Amino acid sequence: MPEGLAATPEPPYYAVLFPARRTPADDAGYAAMAEAMETLAARQPGYLGIESARGEDGVGITISYWTDLDAVRAWKQHAEHLVAQRLGREKWYEHYFLRVARVERAYAWSRPGVTGRGS
């Protein structure tokens, strides 16, 4: 699987869409927490993958993928994740959306001859 994209299975599964606008505050703390949360999410039951992109304008999008709504709910309520959510509202975010969506169809394309790197 190409680095940075999630090797999701055949639908259906769930996606948690998290587009956000950052404050200018505490880049280092934010980056450390984002990395810790990606590592922690990957150890939760029902986790399927994560994709994340953040531009220089401060708008970022993270999408995490889960087998079902129970897995989505359990991750939302995970104790360490709750701390991260609180710190996000206190320091790191100006605005965000949280959208829970059921993936119904999916299609992957790779350039012929390009080999994926990483997981």
Add this chain to the structure above:
Amino acid sequence: MPEGLAATPEPPYYAVLFPARRTPADDAGYAAMAEAMETLAARQPGYLGIESARGEDGVGITISYWTDLDAVRAWKQHAEHLVAQRLGREKWYEHYFLRVARVERAYAWSRPGVTGRGS
């Protein structure tokens, strides 16, 4: 609505998730086409909004929002969009996913005192 985030209505509605890894080729042509497609999408029936973020590692995520599957299908088949899709496979992308998802729940948060800019 804060700049860069989409002012979506109450669910349900549809999201088209488009995470992609770019080639290093033709940044200017890619940027021009991305902007043209955002403008064109916004004029289509059933369009609800778009969010996009691209990091320096070449991984980007664009999410467009639509009222229903008919609107998703019509945009996919729009003549100018088909040209953009072909050029994307020829020049701009190494890998991508296209996922169609039904948004079932959504929640917005804004920092108290922060006023949204733009549309």
